[in-house]
Amino acid sequence: MPVGVIGLGDIAQKAYLPVLTALPGLDLRLMTRDRAKLDRIGDTHRIDPVHRFTDLGALIGSGIRAAFVHAATDQHVPIVEQLLTAGVDVYVDKPLDYTLDGSRRLVELADRTGRSLMVGFNRRYAPGYVQAKERPRDLILLQKNREGLAEAPRPMIFDDFIHVVDLLRFLVPGEIEHVDVRSRSRAGLLEHLVLTLAGDGFTALGVMNRVSGSTEEVLEVSGADSKRSVVNLAEVIDHRGQPTVRRRGDWVPVARQRGIEQIVLAFLDAVRAGKTIDAHDALRTHELCEQIVQRVAEQA
Missing domain, CATH: 3.40.50.720 (NAD(P)-binding Rossmann-like Domain)
Incomplete structure (x- = not known):
């Protein structure tokens, strides 16, 4: 072909x-x-x-x-x-x-x-995140942080934070009824951003700090007295009393790990x-990103 x-x-x-x-x-x-x-x-x-x-x-x-x-x-x-x-x-x-x-x-x-x-x-296809969708998800927390990368709001949100937005949309267990945005900018550059999506029985938080001193991506989903964490798409930790850790196998390609x-x-x-x-679901992620851009502009 x-x-x-x-x-x-x-x-x-x-x-x-x-x-x-x-x-x-x-x-x-x-x-x-x-x-x-x-x-x-x-x-x-x-x-x-x-x-x-x-x-x-x-x-x-x-x-x-x-x-x-x-x-x-x-x-x-x-x-x-x-x-x-x-x-x-x-x-x-x-x-x-x-x-x-x-x-x-x-x-x-x-x-x-x-x-x-x-x-x-691609994160919708990453094994750690696909498996997280199988867990109870009353509370979802996703952090995607960077070091020394404060940036103008629109490119930051559409180039990078869009992954946070789309993954939260993928993971939430119901219809989103409430959207809240909190941000901090200095000299026109967006330093950190917090998105809250909520609906019947769930809350999802997406956090990005572009001046965090660390490059990391950590997902936590919890509910029914259990929690699963996915660290940098490679390490899965289940918490139910004593935590159990599973790491990416030595021979698993990074492209497969990242979906x-x-x-x-x-x-x-x-x-x-x-x-x-059909790209209409992807378009809804872009629509939410545009909403976030407008909220950030109001808070600047």
Whole structure:
């Protein structure tokens, strides 16, 4: 199956190409405007030179059925529009766009063209988080912290905090009835952010501190007198009296631990089966991110 990979930055090189090049039955075609990078990465992964492109139209004209878009976010809308219009199923890194209008345009276009549009929310497929969804979840706490990375609100929320928003939406056990946002900014840069989502019988807290002194991601779900923690997607700790710890096996690939292998397979399986992946649920995550941006602006 002919599949395009558009944009060859760090996320493509570190996370996606190692998975895609190991899968049988794929005829990969690479596209970036940087010819030197294209040839270097093409040589590394033994991609036939005739399947290396610097022009999107030429890549589409080569007959690809699906594409993975890892280009810069501000290029997502024009690239994905051209792909969908040409009848190509699309997997695109989050976010769809930095604006809600741009995100909606892509989802509506996917609807009109009848093509799949899948957003790269890989944490929904990470084994530790999938297993956490099987536990009682009266209270959910997710912290995703960084060191020395205060940033302007919109790119921080749509590039990074969007993972927190989407994972909480994935894990909550019911309809969200209440949204609260608390933030702190200095000199126009967002330092920390706390999101509360609540509904009948549950509360979910998402915390990001960009000046925490530590890079970490910790999930805790609790209820029915039990708790499960997932630390950096690799360590699962069950608390019911004496805690028990399970760690990622030495030979488990990082891409599988982080859900990237699984989400890639889910997308490709859908393409092969002719099943359309609907992006409306992903759009709801973008809508909530836009709401958070507006609340932060009010508190600045």
